[in-house]
Amino acid sequence: MYTLKDCQNVINTELEGIFLNKEPAGLYEPVRYILSVGGKRLRPSLTLMGCNLFTDEINNAIYPAIAIELFHNFTLMHDDVMDKSEIRRNRTTVHKKWNENTAILSGDVLLVKSYEYFSKCPENIFKGALEVFTETAIKVCEGQQYDMEYEVRSDISIGEYLKMIELKTAALIAGALRIGALAGQASTYSADLLYEFGRNIGIAFQLQDDLLDVYADPEVFGKSGGGDIVTNKKTFLLINALNSKNTGLVNFIKEWMGMAKFDKGEKIKEITRIFDELNLRELTSEKIDYYFSMGLEFLDKLPVPDSRKSELRKVVSKLLDREK
Amino acid sequence: MYTLKDCQNVINTELEGIFLNKEPAGLYEPVRYILSVGGKRLRPSLTLMGCNLFTDEINNAIYPAIAIELFHNFTLMHDDVMDKSEIRRNRTTVHKKWNENTAILSGDVLLVKSYEYFSKCPENIFKGALEVFTETAIKVCEGQQYDMEYEVRSDISIGEYLKMIELKTAALIAGALRIGALAGQASTYSADLLYEFGRNIGIAFQLQDDLLDVYADPEVFGKSGGGDIVTNKKTFLLINALNSKNTGLVNFIKEWMGMAKFDKGEKIKEITRIFDELNLRELTSEKIDYYFSMGLEFLDKLPVPDSRKSELRKVVSKLLDREK
Numbered sequence: 001m002y003t004l005k006d007c008q009n010v011i012n013t014e015l016e017g018i019f020l021n022k023e024p025a026g027l028y029e030p031v032r033y034i035l036s037v038g039g040k041r042l043r044p045s046l047t048l049m050g051c052n053l054f055t056d057e058i059n060n061a062i063y064p065a066i067a068i069e070l071f072h073n074f075t076l077m078h079d080d081v082m083d084k085s086e087i088r089r090n091r092t093t094v095h096k097k098w099n100e101n102t103a104i105l106s107g108d109v110l111l112v113k114s115y116e117y118f119s120k121c122p123e124n125i126f127k128g129a130l131e132v133f134t135e136t137a138i139k140v141c142e143g144q145q146y147d148m149e150y151e152v153r154s155d156i157s158i159g160e161y162l163k164m165i166e167l168k169t170a171a172l173i174a175g176a177l178r179i180g181a182l183a184g185q186a187s188t189y190s191a192d193l194l195y196e197f198g199r200n201i202g203i204a205f206q207l208q209d210d211l212l213d214v215y216a217d218p219e220v221f222g223k224s225g226g227g228d229i230v231t232n233k234k235t236f237l238l239i240n241a242l243n244s245k246n247t248g249l250v251n252f253i254k255e256w257m258g259m260a261k262f263d264k265g266e267k268i269k270e271i272t273r274i275f276d277e278l279n280l281r282e283l284t285s286e287k288i289d290y291y292f293s294m295g296l297e298f299l300d301k302l303p304v305p306d307s308r309k310s311e312l313r314k315v316v317s318k319l320l321d322r323e324k
Numbered sequence: 325m326y327t328l329k330d331c332q333n334v335i336n337t338e339l340e341g342i343f344l345n346k347e348p349a350g351l352y353e354p355v356r357y358i359l360s361v362g363g364k365r366l367r368p369s370l371t372l373m374g375c376n377l378f379t380d381e382i383n384n385a386i387y388p389a390i391a392i393e394l395f396h397n398f399t400l401m402h403d404d405v406m407d408k409s410e411i412r413r414n415r416t417t418v419h420k421k422w423n424e425n426t427a428i429l430s431g432d433v434l435l436v437k438s439y440e441y442f443s444k445c446p447e448n449i450f451k452g453a454l455e456v457f458t459e460t461a462i463k464v465c466e467g468q469q470y471d472m473e474y475e476v477r478s479d480i481s482i483g484e485y486l487k488m489i490e491l492k493t494a495a496l497i498a499g500a501l502r503i504g505a506l507a508g509q510a511s512t513y514s515a516d517l518l519y520e521f522g523r524n525i526g527i528a529f530q531l532q533d534d535l536l537d538v539y540a541d542p543e544v545f546g547k548s549g550g551g552d553i554v555t556n557k558k559t560f561l562l563i564n565a566l567n568s569k570n571t572g573l574v575n576f577i578k579e580w581m582g583m584a585k586f587d588k589g590e591k592i593k594e595i596t597r598i599f600d601e602l603n604l605r606e607l608t609s610e611k612i613d614y615y616f617s618m619g620l621e622f623l624d625k626l627p628v629p630d631s632r633k634s635e636l637r638k639v640v641s642k643l644l645d646r647e648k
Contacts, residue, residue: 112435
């Protein structure tokens with residue numbers, strides 16, 4: 001069985017030299033730059049691992065996997081423009097290093113290129129897998145739209161938030177796995193189970209991300225926390241706090257959110273104190289457990305030998321810090 | 325045979341109600357808006373007419389044609405952001421009516437939706453036609469990149485300019501026709517001929533556009549000319565003028581181009597005077613004739629009865645004002 005590391009190596013090998021010396025350089029250099037910044041290559045690896053559940057031959061899944069990584073990086077490039085983010089993975093974002101027009105157009109060509117790579121996948125699975133890819137891409141755009149709309153709203157329900165992260169984050173993880181299953185000639189039943197596994201795990205990933213921003217050990221997490229608090233990012237924790245019945249606390253949070261100038265450390269401390277008071281660390285952790293278990297239930301049902309599932313189970317357990 | 329008007333009607337009927345009531349409205353309303361602004365629907369009509377050259381049954385071409393129109397409108401939405409254009413087809417552009425993020429994200433989903441529509445085309449032509457669609461999309465992005473790069477360069481050669489408009493403008497017209505031919509079960513030979521017809525005609529269209537900005541009869545053209553001169557747009561005429569051996573004239577143009585404040589009417593008058601002095605009206609007109617004739621030669625070679633070609637010949641002749 002392929003480990004995550006094996007899959008990452010396959011992906012990185014394929015990406016090495018991609019679009020090298022392609023003209024116009026002004027269009028393709030930013031693409032090479034964002035792809036070289038790396039990241040975990042989690043989504044394309046999930047496609048390979050999804051395929052590997054059903055067959056030892058994962059070649060059929062490589063081009064779709066690359067397409068998914070290209071698509072993912074397209075979303076990062078455009079999201080960074082929309083969010084005005086200056087740093088990603090410790091490096092300057094494309095629109096800061098070059099300019100916004102470059103990030104828009106290089107992002108566009110990256111999206112088209114993702115389809116080009118997808119089209120190289122084997123004929124017998126092509127049409128079905130492409131449909132999943134396009135459906136997924138649409139969900140990701142819709143999720144980003146909701147995310148932007150929620151930034152300027154203060155009355156978001158937990159349900160709305162969960163729906164948003166399902167579209168923006170979980171859909172691509174679920175889609176990556178489903179495409180892997182199709183590449184592995186899995187039945188529709190199996191592909192559906194794997195999709196549901198990915199959807200639940202994907203939601204758990206985002207909740208974990210929300211949680212770690214506040215409660216991660218900086219030494220383990222590698223960056224100092226509280227960034228989401230500083231920028232008023234509507235995380236699972238903040239939305240829960242804003243939905244609290246305790247109007248005193250809610251008003252206190254809103255006051256902090258409305259301040260144009262403030263001491264970052266103090267804001268993080270004060271808001272974290274409220275999260276503590278509302279037991280949001282526990283609540284979020286329970287919610288992650290819930291989605292994690294739900295996801296694993298779907299994986300358990302998958303009609304393949306348990307030994308084939310262990311790698312995937314190990315990867316998600318590790319990423320969600322739920323190793324037993 | 326289907327006339328241009330027939331084809332436009334088919335397209336407009338398909339587009340009516342498209343994405344209606346789709347959520348999130350903030351994502352799909354701008355898409356509906358740009359599609360409702362209309363335009364000639366030239367590119368999708370060329371797909372239908374390209375198909376109609378080979379068969380009376382054009383249903384196979386409808387979804388690809390819609391995909392091409394969606395793709396075209398995606399490029400308009402993003403180009404308007406990049407060019408900071410505030411008006412298109414006499415209406416406020418999406419990024420002015422909403423904001424830049426909306427134009428970026430709604431453009432993105434429009435591009436993905438173009439693939440969704442493309443995927444509805446019949447199985448037997450799907451893979452080949454999709455390849456043409458993706459190749460074309462990449463060319464359009466590359467062309468836009470060159471166009472942006474040329475804005476800040478003053479040493480563009482005529483060859484570079486022609487290459488750029490071939491990518492940015494002609495490729496989509498040529499691709500639209502080739503996809504139509506494939507939908508009509510044409511041979512590769514015929515599809516290639518039609519592509520070359522479209523490529524040459526597409527270049528002629530852009531040159532005509534450049535020419536009309538300066539020399540159109542405002543009463544016929546419907547808008548007052550000289551917009552390209554005011555904004556220093558690198559048209560075929562300006563590039564020719566800048567490549568003139570007459571350094572006095574070149575410096576005079578560069579002086580006007582470098583002015584931050586000026587009387588628009590005077591600038592148009594003065595630059596037009598130089599274009600006149602350099603015989604650029606005639607030169608451009610000859611170049612249009614050249615590409616127009618080249619295009620028609622490819623159409624002539626097409627192994628279908630001449631009667632089937634008359635509609636297409638009529639359309640391009642009319643658009644290029646080359647009716648005999």
